[in-house]
Amino acid sequence: xxxxxxxxxxxxxxxxxYKAIFYGLAGKQTVSNLLALRDYGLLNYFHLYPKLSQQxxxxxxxxxxxxxxxxxxxxxxxxxxxxxxxxxxxxxxxARQWPQAYDYWQFGDWQLQWQRLLLGVQVVSNxxxxxQQYQPLTESYQVQRELRIWWRYxxxxxxxxxxxxxxxxxxxxxxxxxxxxxNSFSSSSFPGLTSQHLAQLRSQSLxxxxxxxxxxxxxxxxxxxxxxxxxxxxxxxxxxxxxxxxRSAWQTYQQVLAGxxxxxxxxxxxxxxxxxxxxxxxxxxxxxxFPFENATIQWLKHxxxxxxxxxxxxxxxxxxxxx
Amino acid sequence: MTVPLTDxxxxxxxxxxxxxxxxxxxAALLAGxxxxxxxxxxxxxxxxxxxxxxxxxxxxxxxxxxxxxxxxQALRIRNAHxxxxxVLNSQLTxxxxxxxxxxxxxxxxxxxxxxxxxQPFIQQAIKRVPLALFVVDEAxxxxxxxxDFRPSYLLLGQVRRQLQPPLTLALTATATPRVFQDIQxxxxxxxxxxHYRASVNRSNLFxxxxxxxxxxxxxxxxxxxxxxGVPTLIYVATRHxxxxxxxxxxxxxxxxxxxxxxxxxxxxxxxxQQLFLQDQLGIIVATNAFGMGIDKSNLRLVIHYDLPAxxxxxxxxxxxxxxxxxxxLTVIFVDELDFAKQGQRIKNSQLTSTEIQNFFAHPDxxxxxxxGQLGVLAAYAQTQLPVAQVNDILQQTSRLxxxxxxxxxxxxxxxxxxxxxxxxxxxxxxxxxxxxxxxCSQSDQESLTTLLQRLPLVEATVKNSSEPPLTDLxxxxxxxxx
Numbered sequence: 001x002x003x004x005x006x007x008x009x010x011x012x013x014x015x016x017x018y019k020a021i022f023y024g025l026a027g028k029q030t031v032s033n034l035l036a037l038r039d040y041g042l043l044n045y046f047h048l049y050p051k052l053s054q055q056x057x058x059x060x061x062x063x064x065x066x067x068x069x070x071x072x073x074x075x076x077x078x079x080x081x082x083x084x085x086x087x088x089x090x091x092x093x094x095a096r097q098w099p100q101a102y103d104y105w106q107f108g109d110w111q112l113q114w115q116r117l118l119l120g121v122q123v124v125s126n127x128x129x130x131x132q133q134y135q136p137l138t139e140s141y142q143v144q145r146e147l148r149i150w151w152r153y154x155x156x157x158x159x160x161x162x163x164x165x166x167x168x169x170x171x172x173x174x175x176x177x178x179x180x181x182x183n184s185f186s187s188s189s190f191p192g193l194t195s196q197h198l199a200q201l202r203s204q205s206l207x208x209x210x211x212x213x214x215x216x217x218x219x220x221x222x223x224x225x226x227x228x229x230x231x232x233x234x235x236x237x238x239x240x241x242x243x244x245x246x247r248s249a250w251q252t253y254q255q256v257l258a259g260x261x262x263x264x265x266x267x268x269x270x271x272x273x274x275x276x277x278x279x280x281x282x283x284x285x286x287x288x289x290f291p292f293e294n295a296t297i298q299w300l301k302h303x304x305x306x307x308x309x310x311x312x313x314x315x316x317x318x319x320x321x322x323x
Numbered sequence: 324m325t326v327p328l329t330d331x332x333x334x335x336x337x338x339x340x341x342x343x344x345x346x347x348x349x350a351a352l353l354a355g356x357x358x359x360x361x362x363x364x365x366x367x368x369x370x371x372x373x374x375x376x377x378x379x380x381x382x383x384x385x386x387x388x389x390x391x392x393x394x395x396q397a398l399r400i401r402n403a404h405x406x407x408x409x410v411l412n413s414q415l416t417x418x419x420x421x422x423x424x425x426x427x428x429x430x431x432x433x434x435x436x437x438x439x440x441x442q443p444f445i446q447q448a449i450k451r452v453p454l455a456l457f458v459v460d461e462a463x464x465x466x467x468x469x470x471d472f473r474p475s476y477l478l479l480g481q482v483r484r485q486l487q488p489p490l491t492l493a494l495t496a497t498a499t500p501r502v503f504q505d506i507q508x509x510x511x512x513x514x515x516x517x518h519y520r521a522s523v524n525r526s527n528l529f530x531x532x533x534x535x536x537x538x539x540x541x542x543x544x545x546x547x548x549x550x551x552g553v554p555t556l557i558y559v560a561t562r563h564x565x566x567x568x569x570x571x572x573x574x575x576x577x578x579x580x581x582x583x584x585x586x587x588x589x590x591x592x593x594x595x596q597q598l599f600l601q602d603q604l605g606i607i608v609a610t611n612a613f614g615m616g617i618d619k620s621n622l623r624l625v626i627h628y629d630l631p632a633x634x635x636x637x638x639x640x641x642x643x644x645x646x647x648x649x650x651x652l653t654v655i656f657v658d659e660l661d662f663a664k665q666g667q668r669i670k671n672s673q674l675t676s677t678e679i680q681n682f683f684a685h686p687d688x689x690x691x692x693x694x695g696q697l698g699v700l701a702a703y704a705q706t707q708l709p710v711a712q713v714n715d716i717l718q719q720t721s722r723l724x725x726x727x728x729x730x731x732x733x734x735x736x737x738x739x740x741x742x743x744x745x746x747x748x749x750x751x752x753x754x755x756x757x758x759x760x761x762x763c764s765q766s767d768q769e770s771l772t773t774l775l776q777r778l779p780l781v782e783a784t785v786k787n788s789s790e791p792p793l794t795d796l797x798x799x800x801x802x803x804x805x
Contacts, residue, residue, distance in 0.1 A: 053694050118590060125803040133402045135597070137590055139394045141415050163804040170796055182799035186594055190802040191603055193793075194581050195591050200573070201793055 006207065007060055008069055008085050009094035015078035016040055022057045025049040029246075031281045035312065038285055038319075046104045048214070050111070099211050102218030105244035105286055106225075110214050113221065113238050115143045118185060120237045123147060124162045125187035134188055150237055157233065165231045172223045177216035184213060244286040249279035253287065256280065256296050262303075265296070277309045284316045292317045332374070336403075342367050344519035348492070349374055351517030352456070357491040359462070359506055361520040364496040364642045369396055372458045372492060376406050376431055381455030384488070385434045388461050388473055390414060391589075393434040396460075406431030411439050424448035437464075437475035438705055440482055449486060457488035459510065463495040463635075466505030467720045474706045474716070480509045496642070497635045500751050523638055523749040524756070527645045528653055529778060530741040530763035533771065535658035541628060542571065544771055548654065549576050549606065553623035553780055554599070557608045558640055560629035560665065562586050568628065569608045578605040585612040611636060620647040623780050627655040630665055633727040634734065634748055649781045650761070657735045669728070672696060673721055676714050683710040738765070 010021050020036035027047030037043045061079060064070035069085030072078075081089065089095065102110055115138040122137050136144055170178040180202075186192035193201070199209040221238060228235045243250050248271070255265045266273060277300065284290045291297065292313070301310045328346055332338050341349075348360045348371050362368050372383055387393045393410045400408045407430045409423045420439075427433065427448055439445060459465070465476040483491060493506050498520070507516060533544055549555060549572070559565050565582040572580055581595045581604055592612075598604040600619050607613065611631070625644040631637045637655070645651030672695055681690055682700045689697065703713045734744050741763040746753040756762065764774060794802075 054689070055694050115590065121803065128804050135395070135398060135593065137593055139390060139414070139589055141410070141419060145419075160804070163800055167796070167800055175796075178796050179793055182796045183793050185799060185803060186597070187803055190799060191598055191601065192594060194594050194598065194604075195588075196569070196581050197579075198793075 005088065005092065006094060006097055006211075008064060008081065008089050009098055010040070010042055010045070011070060011079050011081045011085070012040070013081050013083075013086055015073065015076065015080045017077055018057075018061060018072070018079045019077050022052065022054060025057075026052045029282070031278050031285075031312065034282060034285045035316075043105070043285075044100070044103045045098065047109060048099070048102075048104070050109075097208055097211055099215035099218055101215045101222060106240060107218065107221045108241040110217060112140075112143060114213070114217055115140055116146065116238055117181075117217065117220075119143055119147050120150070120162075120234075121166070121185045122187045123151060124159055125185075125189055128159060129187075129189045131188040137186060153236070154233060162233050165234045169220060169223050169231050169234060173216065173219045177212075177219050180212060181216050181220065245279070245283055249282050252276050252279035253283040256294055257291065260296065262296050262299060281309065281312055281316075284313060290316075335374070336370065344521050345370060345374075347519050348517065352490055352492060353378060355490065356515060356517045357512050358517040358519075359493045359495075359503065359512065360518070361495055361498045361503065363521055363523065363525065364639060366496075366521065368460070368494045368496070369399070371494065372432075372456060373400065373403070373405050375456060379455035379490070381453035381489075382427070382430065382449070383432050383456045383458065384449065384454060384486075385432060385458040385460055386437050386440060386479060387434055388437065388464055388476075390436070392460070393436070397432070397434055400432055408432040408434070410434045411445065412436040413439060420445070428452045437473065437479060438702075441475065441478055441705070446482065446485055454486055454488045455490065457483060457486060457491045459491070459493045459506075461495060462493035462506045462510075463498050463502050465509045466498075466502040467716060467723060472720060474703045474708070474713075477509065477708070477716075478706055480511050483510055497639055497749075499635075499749055503751075520751055522746060522754055524742060524746050524754060525642070525645070526761070527648055527650050528641060529650065529761060530641070530745075531652060531654040531771075531774065532735065532741060532763075532765040533654055533656050534766045535656050535661075538660075541656050541658070542575075544654075544656070545572070545626070545628070546575070547771060547775055548624060548626060548652075549578065551624060551775065551780060552578070552605070554602065554619065554621055555606045555624040555626065556613065556622055556643060557606065557626045557628050558613075558631065559608060559610060560661075560668070562610055564629065565608045565610055572606065572608070576606070579603065580606040580608065583607050583609040583613045585610065611640070614639065614643070617643070618646065619643070621649070621781075622646065623649075623651045625651070625653045627653075630655075630657070630661045630735075631731075632665070633724070634731045634745075635727075637731065638745065638749065650779060652778060652780060655735070662732060665728075669724065674699070674717055676718070679714050679717060680710055683713070741765075 010016075017036050020033045021040070021042065023030070023033045024037040024042060024046050025048050027050045029046075034043070034046070037046060061070065061072060064085070065072050069082055069088055071080050071082055073080075099110075104110070107113060118137050122134075126132075126134055138144065170181060173181075180198070183193050183198060195206055195209055199206050202209060202212075204212070221240070224231050224235050224238065225240060245253060252265065252269065255268070265276060269276060280297065280300070284292070297313070301313055304310055328349060329340060332341060342362075343366070344360060344362050345367055348358045351358045352371070352375055360368060360371060372385060376383060385396070387396065390412050393412060397408045397410050400406065409427075409430045409432070411420060411423060411433065413436060415423075424445065433449075435445070459479060464473040465479060466472060491510065491512060493510060493512070495502075495506070498506065503518075503520065506512075535541055545557075557568070559568055562584040565584050569580055569582040579598075581598070583592060583595050587595075595604065595607065596617055599607055602621075608628075622644045625641050627637070627640065631640060641653040644653055672693070674692075674696055678690060678692060678696075679700065681688065682692070683704065686704065692700070699717075703717075708716075730748070734741070734748070737744060740756055740758040743753075743756040743758070746756060760777070
């Protein structure tokens with residue numbers, strides 16, 4: 001269930017498109033949604049809440065409006081914080097409750113990383129205690145399969161080093177984050193705590209607890225990725241995506257980087273031109289050092305000077321220059 | 324015939340004897356007959372097809388409605404080394420599905436969701452390997468008379484015709500004579516189909532009915548029940564109710580307690596189940612999401628704080644108590660206000676013909692429908708049934724639900740033996756119940772206090788102190804790895 005006060009933190013005193021925020025949180029990747037999230041400084045929170053229901057989101061917006069904290073404009077589908085809403089955000093430090101340390105584009109789907117971490121700990125701990133028959137913590141086929149591959153790859157390893165890696169990496173986190181992650185673990189030798197109980201102990205709602213867990217996971221991943229060779233077992237358990245782009249968008253981007261002309265790319269890919277352009281706009285949003293000056297990009301921009309692609313590319317370029 | 328079967332049961336599964344109905348169904352399958360088995364929850368339905376594995380050459384295809392149920396059954400088969408097993412459901416990517424299908428000949432068991440089985444490429448892959456047995460688990464989902472009716476089950480008859488399995492086995496725990504007929508008809512099973520229908524009567528369950536006249540009554544009656552200190556499951560009607568009642572009880576009892584509903588993450592549900600199974604949690608407040616696939620043998624007390632939707636749900640839910648055969652208490656709170664509220668909820672979720680037609684014409688238009696209603700319509704859309712037929716089914720189901728609800732309300736307001744009524748409703752040949760002190764009672768016949776004093780509920784070693792605090796990192800790691 002959404003915690004409606006928390007939702008205030010994704011709005012501002014200037015109008016924001018609430019549908020773009022909804023689709024962004026739910027993980028619907030379109031140029032328009034990503035541009036909006038980028039403008040609002042919410043790009044990290046993409047796909048944070050994949051099961052978010054539109055009905056629930058709308059209901060929360062209405063309740064925030066009724067509380068006098070948010071003003072909705074149904075015609076433009078925008079929302080703006082009222083001064084009372086702004087005050088609530090500041091007093092309760094709501095922005096800090098969101099998982100600022102977790103970047104979807106750098107670490108991928110938090111749910112997958114969370115399941116990998118918990119299942120990895122369960123598998124190694126049960127192995128340590130010679131427990132062979134147990135129910136895996138997650139039903140996800142993908143995660144279970146990855147774990148089997150991970151297990152086989154490290155099969156000859158001294159599993160004491162897994163404990164060592166966990167200990168040293170978690171100790172590098174702020175104490176509350178390390179303790180929170182540790183108490184979220186579970187195996188036959190350590191049942192752990194339910195989220196309900198953890199939330200109760202921390203005097204917070206379940207959603208706030210979950211956001212704190214995601215943030216702690218983000219902090220852990222930051223530590224691991226800073227020095228991968230120090231934590232080889234954990235780094236291979238929690239792999240980062242190779243690129244923030246989808247495979248197809250990555251391919252288009254690489255073709256442009258390789259200097260291919262637009263007609264060559266179109267001919268080779270057999271994908272609609274508008275989709276290919278969308279790939280490039282997404283790359284311009286997500287990839288650092290996007291080559292705005294690239295010949296193919298410039299050609300596309302001038303081919304339809306006032307079109308969707310050229311307009312957005314120009315504004316992205318300006319945004320980059322400002323930075 | 325049964326003697327060598329019992330030997331095999333001992334050797335392969337370690338059980339001394341078959342439970343009622345198992346030997347009959349296995350013997351029928353071995354003789355080449357299709358079969359329908361109506362056996363109570365926890366009475367070993369899955370053993371039927373597990374037992375058949377070495378006797379059949381080819382794949383055992385099991386259709387199952389829930390991902391968790393499939394994973395649970397597959398895990399049991401793996402742990403017992405009964406044969407290679409694979410699971411196909413919507414969680415897999417197309418690539419992962421292809422991988423399993425390419426290696427299908429290597430598997431002995433394949434678990435598949437009914438929706439997944441509708442996909443032509445999956446049916447084609449199954450046709451390429453020898454199919455030995457087609458199992459329909461939770462077969463009552465095929466009948467609009469059943470409480471868990473699933474549109475995708477309606478197409479299983481067609482799938483069966485396509486696959487032409489040499490043997491078919493339909494399994495369910497809850498089937499009135501009407502549901503039983505629907506299973507046989509929808510799956511197009513021949514008249515020679517063998518069947519076994521166990522009575523729903525479980526003599527170790529004490530049935531108690533508590534009439535509620537004031538809102539405060541429910542919580543007042545919970546107090547002596549929870550003070551028993553036995554593993555307890557409390558059923559409520561909504562997720563919101565599960566959360567608020569848990570919050571209230573946390574203030575009233577030091578016993579570890581958690582709520583459970585479909586909105587929780589898979590990991591959280593798993594953890595709660597595990598802690599409950601290990602008696603680390605004493606009380607769970609749950610919606611009907613707590614159910615299939617969860618087997619806690621020493622559950623001593625099941626309370627229906629809110630009314631279940633119908634007789635079938637009531638039977639299934641009280642059936643989770645006392646699986647170890649020891650005495651268990653089931654209590655249902657009967658409140659007219661709840662009945663009215665339930666009626667309102669049903670009314671709110673009903674779909675009009677116009678809404679159904681609009682959905683099929685414009686699937687992207689939400690038309691003020693709630694997520695539950697959209698979910699039902701999406702499930703029908705997947706079956707690709709014509710809209711007129713969907714409309715007929717939904718309107719008919721809605722009428723049936725109203726009749727069933729009325730019948731259940733009649734049961735809750737009667738003064739005669741509850742157990743006898745339960746048997747009369749479900750059993751084809753209901754036994755005559757010798758009502759006694761261990762059978763059932765109602766609050767206007769005997770007070771709850773008197774009942775609890777005389778009922779010898781077995782003490783369980785449940786952790787009844789409050790839950791532990793946060794553990795520091797070093798200690799957690801020591802517990803995990805030392």
